[in-house]
Amino acid sequence: MAAETEYEPVIGLEIHVQLKTRTKMFCGCELSFGDPPNTHTCPRCLGLPGTLPVINAQAVHYGIMIGLALGSQIAARSQFHRKNYFYPDLPKGYQISQYDVPLCSGGRLGEVRIHRVHLEEDAAKLVHAGSSGRIHGAERSAVDFNRGGTPLAEIVTEPDLRSAEAAREWLTLLRTTLRAIGVSDVNMEEGSLRCDANVSLRPVGSSELGTKTELKNMNSFRFLAQGIRAEVERQTELLRSGRPVQQETLHFDPASGSLTPLRSKEEAHDYRYFPEPDLVPLEATAEMIDAARAQLPELPSARAERFAGALGLPAERARELAFRPELGDFFEVALAADAGAEPAALANWMQTLVERLGDGADPASSLVTPQAFASLVAMVSEKAISRDAGREVIELLVAEGGDPGTIVEREGLGAISADDDSLSAVVAAALAADPAAAEQVRSGNMKAMGPLVGYVMRETKGRADGGEINRLIREQLGL
Amino acid sequence: MLERHQVDHVARLARLELSDVEADRMATELSKILDHIEAIRSLDLAGVQPTSHVVDLVNALRADAPHGSLTPEQALAAAPEPTAAGFGVPSPGQGAE
Amino acid sequence: MSSDLLQLSAAQAAAAIRAGEIDATELFAFYRARAAADQLNAFTWVAEAAATAAPAGAPLAGVPVAVKDLFCTEGVPSQSGSRILEGYRPPYTATVVRRLAAAGAPLLGKTNQDEFAMGSSNENSAYGPVLNPWDRTRVPGGSSGGSAAAVAAGLAPWALGTDTGGSIRQPAAFSGIVGLKPTYGACSRYGMIAFASSLDQAGPLTRDVTDAALLLRHMVGRDANDSTSLELPEEIRLPRRGELHGVRLGVPEELTGSAGGIDSGVRASFEAALAQAQALGASIETCTLPHAPHALSAYYIIAPAEASANLARFDGVRYGLRVAGDTDLDTMYSRTRAQGFGAEVKRRIMLGTYALSSGYYDAYYGTAQRVRTRISEDFRTAFSAVDFIVTPTAPTTAFELGAKSHDPLAMYLNDFCTVPMSLAGIPAISIPCGLSDGLPVGLQLAGPAFSENALLDVAYAIEQALGFDGRPALSAGGAA
Structure with missing residues (x-):
């Protein structure tokens, strides 16, 4: 019987990092965490008619710092696009993001190659508000725009990771790096660091990529590893039983540790990207890059x-x-x-x-x-x-x-030195107190040293040096 | 020529409810407009850069300095469903797809 | 006295106030009364009084201005002609309106327009059509039709409009007044409810070229709130040129030939105006804009595409109309937008969504953007041989209400001569150049980017020579 095919996981990560600027990506509202709903909004971040975005220079600066820390190429000229879809947490009906030309391309951190880093704006927070008691009893949600428009850097890796543990470890390195350069709080629990994973399997030795799934909502380092492990197991089982892996998005449930597919009726995936006409291109000048480089500390x-x-x-x-x-x-x-x-x-x-x-x-x-x-x-x-x-x-x-x-x-913690007679006296007392152990040591059983040394340590309150005690025991036993 | 099923797909992307009659009329009208527009697809535009902006500006950036924010009351002043938690909406994923 | 006030241009009124001959409060009250008695449906809202008195020595001296509905004005209905924004009062004011108020032009009222500035007849307003003061059975043009009719009928001394593909110039032409679309970026778009962001520009609608220059002077300039705005290389001056020696006017054959469908009365007025310009010393030359005939197609891809995104924010969540709020989210969205938007807006949202959708982007949007590049290049080439381009503003005079409202494509063809300049982002002005069957004809002059001063000078010289008489509309009035 042929051996079962061995599969190798191929994992890439997509990380969203909230940047630690004072204000939002495209307006001057202060960033906040945990403040009462809708206390950090303005006509711009509410998407009121007639308002226009203006890019936060500090977010660009942080973006360039991230690119430099990851060894990326900083684009001489990049552009923002509109990513169009309807959702209540998206006030304009589109997210301003970067598309064909990101701020940073390529690079490497540790063993993992970086695909790209781009800037975008965060969505608002949609909270479930329970049943309304209205006629149809429709479930209600409420939108809090405090978070809406927070600057994000999206970091996309190449699929260079091969295990859940490696993914977790690498994300730790990324977090450390971003924290060291001071661009983000990178706190997964608070959502300033969010990580999705693309997972596929391939037979060991093969260089072709299998069908990948996208894992979302793994909001801690532990869940990231758990989610990937569960998905690798699920895909392995599918492939071993001859069934194909479906390309889909899976939602990780921290309570059960299980993965559930998000509705696959995804015509909403036609994002109709086009260049954002309200913003002019971004040119990373030598001065901007130098300024970012000057602020980089030694990287972890x-x-x-x-x-x-x-x-x-x-x-x-x-x-x-x-x-x-x-x-x-x-x-x-x-x-x-x-x-x-x-x-x-x-x-x-x-x-x-x-x-x-x-x-x-x-x-x-x-x-x-x-x-x-x-x-x-x-x-x-x-x-x-x-x-x-x-x-x-x-x-x-x-x-x-x-x-x-x-x-x-x-x-009185000073060491009792070897030439101090009192230590010799304590050693002598130890030998006298446990003649059996002394005899065993004498006859070559060095394990019996333990109780003798322990006695001395006790008596000297740990102030004597272990090596010295050893030497004195041997000396007094004539070894 | 725009088929009816394309009209339905686009209407769904644009979140526009169209009646049968409207959708049929839309297919006819848009087809007529597209017929006119299609002519530009036969132009030789090889090597021509697309224009997104007619102004020759770059790096319109602002300093990272906070301005004031609206009060929640101001923010919610025009909202159809203001609640203490924010702008009320039907929960996504509810009801018929 | 009242009829004397009506005869004053805005610049003359400002001068009279500064000289102490008339009182700013009196002028405001005079125009407020006329606007309130509007029979043309030009206004959607009229102020009770000037919100703030003009600062002492303010250059615009308190001469009030009518403002197209789509400019956000704090606490004042700003509905962009749409049902979906009925009763919406923004918490802030558009930059251009703020600048004018600071310069001494208080808000007189908000003017009717095609919904979200989509239209060439003002029949697409959710608040009813606007009537042309020259003939009330006809349209005033659009989309700034309310502003144009209000100025032509003397319901306002001057007005603000916006131009995306001709929405200032064409209604100015239909209404027998002056309308200027500045270089893209000259006026801040902050607070203008967007139609197509890469094309929208604010501009003046006025009785004469001097007023246009005066109003524009206090509108322009870089605004930190609009990343695409810029500082003009020089201040806008009041025009003073009396002759046109050495000025080369180019007549593009692509826009004035048979393809444009220019009717004979319009052509006659246009040619008479060229003869006047020649008499002033200008040389009239034929020039070519090879891609101009394709401008309309590119425009009707780019503008709807941008509009489809700009109008996505009208979703029944934060402001404006909501329908079916007790159903599921997608039904709420789809019904709100279905009931909130009119037919033309829906048509353009559909067209734009389709042009951007997966598999069609390159064929439509990408191609249109490349045509846009070609059109800009055409103008640059043309401007190396001529100083200004001249065309009729619109192929016809004002048409009858309802004449084209069932044929979208026929309506779009109205923009044939104005759209190329919009795509290139260059300044263009329409001045009245005569009557055809008793209806005004517009002459369009376009120059290179930032040539506003020279453009105003040439327009002024031609205006003085033509001596167009707008009084029939003024005296026919719109006021009851």
């Missing part, structure tokens, strides 16, 4: 490479620090504060600090200064305090701030 992927390369951090640790710019920044200030600092040690202790501060906290807004942190790590490296004492000091720094040296002195 470049930083991770530098941390791994120049500083010799393990790749995983390098990414952890680089992909959270606030951690990377804190780390680098601490590194600079101590000329002799060991980057790897500092990076390891960053992990401890992050754990103590709690998920997602920014160390820069804690009581711990990078200088204090660096001097703590130095004390451990110089064996002035033990690792356990180091952890204790971090906890105290997080709670009250201050200088690690002062804390060590006040708490």
Whole structure:
């Protein structure tokens, strides 16, 4: 019997990012989140008769920054189009978007090629308002135009992703990158980052693309992975049982984790794009591109490479620090504060600090200064305090701030050094307290060291260095 | 020549309810107009750039500075179905397609 | 006194107010009374009083202006001749109307028009047709028919209109007054309820060329609210030229030959006007605009296509008419629009939607845009040999009410001579050049982009030489 065909997922992402401008894409209403309905509207963003759009320069600036961060080609001249369809959240009956010539084309982030990045306006929010009690009992909805007209950058990738996990990881990198360059809050829960996925399967080794489906409404990183996984399974089953995949749009239901097809009666897909006559072309001048470039910080992927390369951090640790710019920044200030600092040690202790501060906290807004942190790590490296004492000091720094040296002195956490007789005395006491263990160690069972070392640690409140304890036990047992 | 089924499709795209009589008349009238217009399709326009704008302007941009907004009452002043939550509409996806 | 006021042009009235000879309040009241007694259905709304007194020393001195319905005016009905906007009062005022008010021209009233500016007879208004003051059985032209009739009949000193394919020039011609369509971008479109965005331009409808220049001067200029607006290279001057020595006037054979269907009376007036121009020193030359005969086709693709999108916002959600609000969403949309729009508007929405729809875009819209390029090139070439293009404004004089309302294509052919200039975005003016069977004939003059001053000068010289008498319409009046 022939082996079952192995399929490979082919995944591309379409990401909508709300830009962090002060005002909307085509009018001067302030952006808002969570404000009462229709408190951020004007004749323009309500689509009143006679009004005209005017492009927000800052949105263009952010668009160019995104393009540069993704290594895209910035179009010398691009144009806005009208995308025509009827929906209550679309006040003009068309969305102003870019079509044949987007602001940015091509590029790459990590392993994924970028197809294009273009600017457009967000739709308003349509909220379900329940049954009206009117004659036909028609269900009612209500439109809140606060969000309508928020600037969006749509980022479209090439279908370069091969698994749900890879998609999730790559989206994390994109989010980090966009956050680092400061163009968006990129918060999936609040909708400032939204991601659709195009998924198809093909036999492993084949280069042809299969029929793809479009997945929508996966509004968290977890749901994105869940949705793609479910769709890959569904398509695999279809293909294995010899049934074709239909090209369709699927809606992800976070409650059930299932995918349901949106109505396929889609003659509404004839968007009748044509050049927006109310706007003149956009020319990205050298000055505009230079200004955008000047505002780009070091990008997370470049930083991770530098941390791994120049500083010799393990790749995983390098990414952890680089992909959270606030951690990377804190780390680098601490590194600079101590000329002799060991980057790897500092990076390891960053992990401890992050754990103590709690998920997602920014160390820069804690009581711990990078200088204090660096001097703590130095004390451990110089064996002035033990690792356990180091952890204790971090906890105290997080709670009250201050200088690690002062804390060590006040708490009596200084390491008991090997040439201190008192440590020899404690070791001797440990051997006396557990003669059985001592005997086993003597006869070569090094596992029995554990209880002996533990005794010493307890007695010294963790101030003794593990290596030193080991050495003294062997010495006293005559090994 | 515009067929009746094309008229129906276009009317649906444009969200215009047409009676049978109107749709038939529309097919006749639009066909006559299109017959006249079609002549331009025989012109040799190879290599001619399309004109979207007659003005030679680019980069009409505005500073990212906020202006005031309307109050919800002002925004909803002309609305057929004003509600506390916003502009009332029949829920999409309701009723007959 | 009253009949004296009526005889004053707007510029003369402004001068008389500044000289203290007449009072701005009195002038407003005089025209308000005439507008309120309108028998031509030229007005859809008349102001009770001037909203604000003209600032001291204001250049327009308080001479009121009638404004085409489609200009949004805060708190005042702005319905664009449509049922779908019945009673709609916008929360803001169009830039051009604001500029005129600031220059001392308060709003007198809103004038009737073809629905959404789609028409050449003003019979497509949801608020009834407008009658031509020269002959009330005839149309005043369109779509700015209310503005044209109001000025011709002395119901307003001057008026604002908009021109997309001839909607200022053709009604000016039919009504025996002056109408100017400026260079595209000269006047802000902010607050004009859009028909076809790449073609729409505001302009003056006035009794004479001087008034047109004066009103235009205070309309133009870049507006941050309209990305397609621009600053003219020089201020609009009042015309003063008395001769035309060295001026080359080009008569394009494509627009004045047999294809245009120009009737004999119109041709006779046109040729007499050319003879006058020649007598003033102008040379009359034949020129060619090879693609002009295709302008109408390109126009009737581009304008409806843009209109189909511009009119999508009338959906019964935020303002205006709503029908069948208790049914499902799509039925609400389709019935609201079916009942809110008139037949011509529906026809153009259908035509435009079709031209943009999947599979037809290149054949129609793409082709039309390329024809538009060719037409602009034709004008550029022509203007290297001649200074201005001259044609009759319309192939006929005002036709009878109902004569063409059942034949859309025949109606469209009215725009044969005016549409090419619209597509090219260049300025064009219509001035009355005589009568044919007692009905006014219009002479159209067009120049290169931004040539408004020179165009006004030439039009002025010809106007002075022709001495057209508009008093029959003034005295026939429209006021009861």
